[in-house]
Amino acid sequence: MTQSTAAPAGRFHTGRLSEGRPQALEAWRVTTDDADVAARIAGLLGGEPRPNEGTGSTGLAYEVLTSRESVRILLDGPDAVAAHMVLWGSVGLIHHCDGVEFLSPEEKKGRPCGCPPLLEDRKLAARAMRGPTPSVDITFQIAAAPELGAFHFMTASWQMAAQLSDLTEALERVNGPAVCDLTIELVVYTSKAGRGVCYRKPVVTVLGSLDTIAPEPPPVAEPVPAPAPSAPRRKARLAPEPTTPPVPESRRSVSVGVDADLLRSAAQVLGTGDHQETVTAALSEILAGRQQTPELAQLREHVGRIAAIAGQALQGQESSLT
Structure with missing residues (x-):
C-alpha cells in the first residue's frame, strides 16, 4: 500500500461544533464530500449519513456520527504520520517547526527553532502564548474497506504528541503496512485537589502486519445467561408443613x-x-x-x-x- 495522492475520502473527528460551541464526542465522527462514502461509513461503523451541521473549518458536506470509539485502520509506515509545531497570530502563521528546526518560512527553514526540549516546558510556553502547539496529521485507510481511500485525522492533542516517538518506532518495526486501532480513549483520574477528572484522548495502537492481524476485531461474545434453577420436586405430604414464621x-x-x-x-x-x-x-x-x-x-x-x-x-x- 502506498500513500495516495488523490483527494482524501474524508476526515475523522473527536468533536464537532454544536450551535457554535465545541462538543466532545464519545465515538468517532466522520465527514466527507462523497454521499456514497458516507453511506459506506454508516454501514461499517454505525450511525446515519446527514448534512454536516458541525462543519467548523472542514467544509465537507456530510457527516456520520458513528457508534464506534475504536476503528481498525491501516498505516503505511512512519510517513503516514506528519507532526509539526505551529503558532498562529493575528497575521497568520508566525511559528512553524518540528520541535528542533524551523520548517517555514523558507529563509528560516533548517535553523534551530528555539523550542524547549522537554514536552512539559513546551506546554507551558504554549499556554502563555509564547510557543507553538502540536499539529498532528495521520493518513490512513479503514482496514475493513481500504477501497474507500485515504482518511485523515488531525489533532492538536499533547497526549498524541507525546506518543509520536513510540508510534513511529512501532511502525518501523512492522516494516510495511501496519494494522492499528485508532481509539478515543476514556481517561479517569483524581486530581491532587481530590477532584474527579474525566476526559477522552485519541490513541493509536500498532497491532502488527496485515499477515498477522485481522482487518476487524473479533466480535465480543454475548454473556450466556445462567440456566434457571429447576423447581425441586415436592414430596407427598404426610403431615401439615410447619408454618413459616413471619419475616421481621x-x-x-x-x-x-x-x-x-x-x-x-x-x-x-x-x-x-x-x-x-x-x-x-x-x-x-x-x-x-x-x-x-x-x-x-x-x-x-x-x-x-x-x-x-x-x-x-x-x-x-x-x-x-x-
Missing part, C-alpha cells in the same frame, strides 16, 4: 422490590461478583453515559429503589442485599 419488618424492607434476576443479569454484563459491586459498577457506567444494554437501562431505573432499600437495611442493622 427490617428484613422485609430489604427484600421487597429487589429484583434478584435483574441483579444477576447485570452482574453478567458488568463482570461483577456480588450485589454491592454490581450496583457500584452500574452507577459508574450510568454516570459515564455508557449504558448500552437493556440490563443496564433497566438497572438504572431501579438504582433509586436499591439505594432506598440499602438505607432502610442500614437503619435496620442489615448489612447485605438479599
Whole structure:
C-alpha cells in the first residue's frame, strides 16, 4: 500500500461544533464530500449519513456520527504520520517547526527553532502564548474497506504528541503496512485537589502486519445467561408443613422490590461478583453515559429503589442485599 495522492475520502473527528460551541464526542465522527462514502461509513461503523451541521473549518458536506470509539485502520509506515509545531497570530502563521528546526518560512527553514526540549516546558510556553502547539496529521485507510481511500485525522492533542516517538518506532518495526486501532480513549483520574477528572484522548495502537492481524476485531461474545434453577420436586405430604414464621419488618424492607434476576443479569454484563459491586459498577457506567444494554437501562431505573432499600437495611442493622 502506498500513500495516495488523490483527494482524501474524508476526515475523522473527536468533536464537532454544536450551535457554535465545541462538543466532545464519545465515538468517532466522520465527514466527507462523497454521499456514497458516507453511506459506506454508516454501514461499517454505525450511525446515519446527514448534512454536516458541525462543519467548523472542514467544509465537507456530510457527516456520520458513528457508534464506534475504536476503528481498525491501516498505516503505511512512519510517513503516514506528519507532526509539526505551529503558532498562529493575528497575521497568520508566525511559528512553524518540528520541535528542533524551523520548517517555514523558507529563509528560516533548517535553523534551530528555539523550542524547549522537554514536552512539559513546551506546554507551558504554549499556554502563555509564547510557543507553538502540536499539529498532528495521520493518513490512513479503514482496514475493513481500504477501497474507500485515504482518511485523515488531525489533532492538536499533547497526549498524541507525546506518543509520536513510540508510534513511529512501532511502525518501523512492522516494516510495511501496519494494522492499528485508532481509539478515543476514556481517561479517569483524581486530581491532587481530590477532584474527579474525566476526559477522552485519541490513541493509536500498532497491532502488527496485515499477515498477522485481522482487518476487524473479533466480535465480543454475548454473556450466556445462567440456566434457571429447576423447581425441586415436592414430596407427598404426610403431615401439615410447619408454618413459616413471619419475616421481621427490617428484613422485609430489604427484600421487597429487589429484583434478584435483574441483579444477576447485570452482574453478567458488568463482570461483577456480588450485589454491592454490581450496583457500584452500574452507577459508574450510568454516570459515564455508557449504558448500552437493556440490563443496564433497566438497572438504572431501579438504582433509586436499591439505594432506598440499602438505607432502610442500614437503619435496620442489615448489612447485605438479599
